[in-house]
Amino acid sequence: MKVCVIGAGVIGCATAYTLQKAGHEVTVVDAASAAGTETSFANGGQLSYSYVEPFASPSTFFSLPRYLFGASSPVRFRLQADTRQWLWGARFLWACRRKRTLAGTNALLALAQESRAALESWMNEGELAFNFARNGKLVLCPDARVLASQAAQVAAQAHAGVRQELLNRDECVAREPALRHYASRFAGGVWTPTECVGDSHLYCQALEGAARARGARFVYGSEVRRIVQRHGRARAAVTAAGEVEADAFVLCAGVGGRGLAASLGERLPIYPIKGYSVTLAMRPDSPPPTVSVTDLSRKMVLAPLGGRLRVAAMAEVVGYSRDVPSERVDQMLDAVETIYPGLCLREDTAPWAGLRPATPDSVPIVRRSRVPNAVLNLGHGGLGFTLAAGSAMRVAHLLGEPARDCA
């Protein structure tokens, strides 16, 4: 079957690779100039299979006043003249109920486990190189209250077979000695030994290369304006250069997916949550950190990645701008100096901003659309790198089934 995949971020590249391997004839169309240059470019690099708590949670809800009015808060909300933002915000608040958070956690855990299994099998085939490392993840909790809420999450996830340990402060420092100067700033943490890291951009390139080697086509610099339908089925993706016809379409367009899905009669609750990263060289005379660290108080991840330190942070609901304010970069660099004093060089920081395509409850939308031969693979929020492989397998499963009208 001829399949047109729209979007060559990590979700589109994993989908194209999976479908081409499954015997389909895949064409990927992307508005950008190469694979993985939008949100998938310089994310936190964590393959976070076990630590998947949705952003909307009771603890986020109760922290909102502090987050929203703190001068240098990692979370920011700026009201836009955009009803999509208001509706998304209302649904986000509704998703903060404990019941919804638990349901979201379970849905994300299931997809994450499928992703882990898929990636393991792809890695065994030996064609994907992307600075992958299994170095475990340590989540630092600033105080006893946050530690207690994390303990509840660990207990809930234990029922799903997830292996995690609660550590006190000294045990955290024993796990990651580079944290010794920062020990007075956290009460303890959650250690997940099975988590991994990798470079999402290299992953996209590796998936693209492997898909191309099997015959997939990638068309860049081509924005899809809409999908045209004939007789109730999607027939072509319309670009400025002409139409790309196919038997089936998969929307993997990240934050651009919402507008495209409208041409299929779908109103999707996807809105950008903006974040930033810097990628830093480490001084050769300082022992580098070995594990991936998340600092909950700063909403920051610090991952050793191919000899450098990738630092990603912030969650801003502020519209679609991708600008990188110097104040946010300084905030991240100052935080790195506090957490790992003297470790990193401050020049050549590669500052970057990305828009997480977020649903209110953090659960991605992977299903057939109202038009039966068009599939949605969208809304992966802060976990797209982690969930790409499992989502791609679900899409392959959907396309393998006989099309049925879901309208």
Ligand SMILES: Cc1cc2nc3c(=O)[nH]c(=O)nc-3n(C[C@H](O)[C@H](O)[C@H](O)COP(=O)(O)OP(=O)(O)OC[C@H]3O[C@@H](n4cnc5c(N)ncnc54)[C@H](O)[C@@H]3O)c2cc1C
């Ligand atoms: C600061 C930050 C840190 C993060 N850290 C992590 C992490 O540690 N672990 C993790 O798992 N995830 C992380 N994420 C989330 C992850 O990066 C995203 O979930 C993921 O990149 C989304 O991938 P995507 O393919 O859906 O979107 P994108 O990478 O944005 O790709 C979408 C593609 O679609 C194309 N497109 C859009 N509209 C059109 C159109 N109309 N026509 C043609 N092409 C179109 C775009 O050009 C783009 O190439 C982080 C995100 C941020 C911002």
